[in-house]
Amino acid sequence: AQRVTQPEKLLSVFKGAPVELKCNYSYSGSPELFWYVQYSRQRLQLLLRHISRESIKGFTADLNKGETSFHLKKPFAQEEDSAMYYCALTRGGNTPLVFGKGTRLSVIA
Amino acid sequence: DVKVTQSSRYLVKRTGEKVFLECVQDMDHENMFWYRQDPGLGLRLIYFSYDVKMKEKGDIPEGYSVSREKKERFSLILESASTNQTSMYLCASSLTGHLIDEAFFGQGTRLTVV
Numbered sequence: 656a657q658r659v660t661q662p663e664k665l666l667s668v669f670k671g672a673p674v675e676l677k678c679n680y681s682y683s684g685s686p687e688l689f690w691y692v693q694y695s696r697q698r699l700q701l702l703l704r705h706i707s708r709e710s711i712k713g714f715t716a717d718l719n720k721g722e723t724s725f726h727l728k729k730p731f732a733q734e735e736d737s738a739m740y741y742c743a744l745t746r747g748g749n750t751p752l753v754f755g756k757g758t759r760l761s762v763i764a
Numbered sequence: 765d766v767k768v769t770q771s772s773r774y775l776v777k778r779t780g781e782k783v784f785l786e787c788v789q790d791m792d793h794e795n796m797f798w799y800r801q802d803p804g805l806g807l808r809l810i811y812f813s814y815d816v817k818m819k820e821k822g823d824i825p826e827g828y829s830v831s832r833e834k835k836e837r838f839s840l841i842l843e844s845a846s847t848n849q850t851s852m853y854l855c856a857s858s859l860t861g862h863l864i865d866e867a868f869f870g871q872g873t874r875l876t877v878v
Contacts, residue, residue: 661806664804698869698870698871698872699807699854699856699869700869701866701867704866741806741807751797751809751812751822752797752807752809752856752867753809754799754806754807754808755806756804756805756806757806757807
């Protein structure tokens with residue numbers, strides 16, 4: 656069975672500081688990994704996906720199969736980054752997303 | 765603009781009531797999902813559906829059932845509501861046939877069972 660672990664419930668950083676939200680997964684096959692974000696009073700939405708190798712709002716995430724990790728990083732945190740972040744995994748195709756428990760990021764001015 | 769719409773933002777129901785949560789999507793997506801979101805527990809999958817009249821149990825189906833009579837609508841039913849079903853319920857949909865399917869979420873229904 657696949658599992659996603661986000662070890663930090665809450666992460667507080669100062670504005671301008673680097674951010675790293677940790678995500679580890681367990682799955683014996685080749686997973687597809689995502690980061691979803693939920694801003695205050697907004698719906699959950701996709702932030703980025705590993706296969707796209709994209710940078711969204713300054714965030715990047717690299718899939719490390721050796722360490723089974725997909726950490727989310729941003730070099731300089733902004734106040735508008737404060738939100739709930741969920742790492743998610745799917746086996747591919749139309750299989751359901753499996754979510755971690757989430758990390759609340761608080762960026763302090 | 766893609767839309768997943770849940771019929772209610774807030775619901776308060778009494779213990780033992782039968783509760784219906786409705787979700788409609790306008791993207792012609794085959795796949796639809798119901799999750800519940802609880803602080804410290806993240807999102808947990810209740811049920812999902814790949815097609816009309818098809819349903820699959822997720823990780824926590826006990827106490828719930830679903831109905832998918834039309835492609836665009838996926839209903840979650842609490843047969844006899846209990847206080848431990850007080851939660852935020854999220855509906856989502858995605859497209860079949862693509863390697864990477866972005867899931868689109870509704871705004872959520874916050875259900876309180878008293």
